[in-house]
């Protein structure tokens with residue numbers, strides 16, 4: 277083992293194999309499972325951000341509407357409680373992806389995305405949700421020479437589209453956060469907030485209950501069928517009959533056959549350090565506490581917590597052939613070691629620091645990297661899925677879209693090409709696995725020098741891809 281690998285093993289030795297955020301004090305006791313027949317005007321399946329925002333916004337739009345949320349496990353146990361907490365204004369999995377897919381619509385998407393982030397901030401304040409919401413912005417950093425041209429292009433295009441982003445040379449980016457690996461950066465000061473993901477879930481859950489939403493946890497929906505003018509959710513504890521249904525099942529969605537073609541579950545992993553001492557924090561200089569992401573195709577994301585730990589995640593994005601989701605796959609020793617080695621290379625000042633938690637979770641990857649929307653059962657059901665690793669903020673927008681669609685309303689949102697179009701479906705297995713593994717292999721090679729091979733260029737030309 278190289279010394280880097282030995283140090284990584286030592287740093288990881290005591291890390292607990294569970295999501296840091298969900299292990300904090302303050303988790304609410306589980307609501308009772310459904311035990312009998314229920315009815316509702318609106319039934320929401322899933323209590324991650326997507327489902328909780330849908331329930332909350334439905335009540336805010338019409339306090340008289342009877343809303344039930346049905347969750348297979350407990351609210352936020354999946355991606356929503358274990359993510360990096362980057363709450364981005366982007367609805368398109370980043371500016372660059374939005375520009376390449378919806379250039380004519382991007383200004384509108386950016387405006388709606390900022391209004392969405394403002395709406396999240398206003399909700400957090402209105403309901404007193406204690407989730408550490410801080411609009412720190414985000415630093416995008418170059419750690420390889422070939423990243424610099426991409427950063428400059430991003431800065432140029434974003435500025436042309438009226439975003440307030442700042443291009444930083446090596447000294448200026450290192451004055452924001454001191455890593456010897458940095459060559460330059462772009463600071464988007466306003467387009468991203470940091471949140472504590474689990475505390476945001478718990479706060480949204482509380483706000484829903486206070487508005488009269490009825491929540492059933494540990495209640496999996498096995499099937500959805502039509503019933504008269506409405507729909508029936510079949511659960512082990514009894515049926516839920518509802519006029520309208522919102523499907524907010526993320527990467528776990530198996531209820532609607534068509535979603536299986538569009539979404540693949542991909543594992544993303546993260547580490548959490550022990551709290552930094554003041555001298556360690558001072559050695560980094562991280563005064564503005566921005567979230568940070570590097571420009572690699574396999575990128576790292578990292579940020580500070582309220583108590584000065586560093587969350588460090590990303591890089592590997594793992595798809596398992598067949599796409600089954602299991603609790604064992606939340607742990608992946610090889611990925612944790614790689615992440616720990618990269619952490620030590622990025623912050624040599626923190627030599628000897630220990631990780632306290634290591635975990636993974638699934639994201640709902642689609643081939644265009646950003647959410648898509650639709651209806652089923654003659655408009656009685658709506659869904660939003662495919663957030664591909666950037667759904668902390670965008671799920672609130674998706675909730676609004678689902679409510680617009682269920683209400684048959686024509687809004688600025690439902691008129692968007694982004695909302696009206698669908699991603700290209702993934703091919704069925706075993707071709708699916710082959711395509712994804714070839715793409716991952718090609719991306720890993722492209723990260724060496726920025727050159728995209730013929731396979732990636734073909735996918736680019738078709739507007740297809742695989743990302744986290």
Ligand SMILES: Cc1cc2nc3c(=O)[nH]c(=O)nc-3n(C[C@H](O)[C@H](O)[C@H](O)COP(=O)(O)OP(=O)(O)OC[C@H]3O[C@@H](n4cnc5c(N)ncnc54)[C@H](O)[C@@H]3O)c2cc1C
Pocket residue numbers: 321322323324325326327346347348349350351352353354355356357358359360361362363364495496497498524525526527528529530531544545546577589636637638639663664665666667668669670671
């Ligand atoms: C490690 C990691 C890091 C991430 N970092 C970021 C980040 O920094 N910023 C960002 O924007 N995004 C990030 N993401 C992605 C983000 O967490 C997701 O986009 C977002 O949480 C999706 O919310 P959701 O409600 O759609 O899905 P989920 O949180 O997965 O919730 C879906 C819920 O539906 C329930 N469900 C499914 N099927 C049924 C059924 N049949 N019956 C009843 N209930 C059902 C599930 O139990 C689950 O609770 C990250 C994800 C991971 C895993």
